[in-house]
Amino acid sequence: MQEAGRILAVTHHRLAQAIRPGMSTKEIDSLGERIIREYGCTPSFLNYNGYPASICVSVNNEVVHGIPDEKHIIRDGDIVSLDAGVIYKGYHSDAARTILVGNVSEEAKRLVEVTKQSFFEGLKYARPGYHIADIGRAIQIYVEKNGFSVVRDLVGHGIGKRLHEKPNIPNFAGRRRGARLRPGMTLAVEPMVNAGEYDVEWLEDDWTVVTYDGSLSAHYENTILITDGEPVILSQAEGIEI
Numbered sequence: 001m002q003e004a005g006r007i008l009a010v011t012h013h014r015l016a017q018a019i020r021p022g023m024s025t026k027e028i029d030s031l032g033e034r035i036i037r038e039y040g041c042t043p044s045f046l047n048y049n050g051y052p053a054s055i056c057v058s059v060n061n062e063v064v065h066g067i068p069d070e071k072h073i074i075r076d077g078d079i080v081s082l083d084a085g086v087i088y089k090g091y092h093s094d095a096a097r098t099i100l101v102g103n104v105s106e107e108a109k110r111l112v113e114v115t116k117q118s119f120f121e122g123l124k125y126a127r128p129g130y131h132i133a134d135i136g137r138a139i140q141i142y143v144e145k146n147g148f149s150v151v152r153d154l155v156g157h158g159i160g161k162r163l164h165e166k167p168n169i170p171n172f173a174g175r176r177r178g179a180r181l182r183p184g185m186t187l188a189v190e191p192m193v194n195a196g197e198y199d200v201e202w203l204e205d206d207w208t209v210v211t212y213d214g215s216l217s218a219h220y221e222n223t224i225l226i227t228d229g230e231p232v233i234l235s236q237a238e239g240i241e242i
């Protein structure tokens with residue numbers, strides 16, 4: 001999983017470097033698939049429950065699971081969430097980054113920064129002695145303190161030999177404490193944060209999730225390992241910004 005995570009981090013880095021206005025979301029997907037296969041991995045999203053691509057590309061008001069399309073052109077000022085998963089020797093990694101393309105509004109920049117930081121607020125509780133819900137609670141508190149909202153209809157998840165394993169990891173505090181965190185657990189923690197209200201809806205393609213109020217949305221995700229002490233971020237690579 002560490003190697004699956006390292007390769008995924010490099011893939012994200014290379015995509016972030018390549019993305020520019022005028023590129024279609026389909027080109028981003030094709031490049032991403034090529035990079036993943038170049039490292040001897042398999043894109044885990046391709047054909048997952050019928051999903052037709054390797055990279056989820058979600059622009060601006062799209063929250064997650066945007067379907068790459070040659071007619072969808074990236075423009076200056078867009079924020080582009082890229083979500084990808086790779087399989088290396090049967091083990092999965094899953095990570096998302098939101099890329100600022102060109103001249104982005106101050107609000108969009110702040111949204112992307114708060115979303116990323118919310119992950120690290122949650123990470124503080126990703127260790128024995130805490131429960132699953134403590135992660136989401138910390139994420140929610142930080143996001144709302146910054147005037148944004150956390151998506152309720154989609155959650156993080158366990159990950160390992162499968163992309164989605166138990167338990168669910170909500171990015172908000174519910175009534176349940178959830179499972180106790182134990183060393184050896186591998187989790188995908190993935191705050192999805194809207195600039196406006198938290199409500200989302202699904203488009204006609206049955207995949208693309210968009211904000212109900214049309215506001216911007218950002219996504220940030222890493223695959224992590226619970227240990228006796230500090231959690232380890234598996235979806236990272238030396239010399240590359242997390």
Ligand code: MF3
Nearest residue numbers: 045048051056065083084094
């Ligand atoms: N990245 C998503 C997640 O974190 C999964 C995408 S499902 C797919 O759970 F079908 F779009 F691939």
Ligand code: CO
Nearest residue numbers: 094188190221
């Ligand atoms: Co995930």
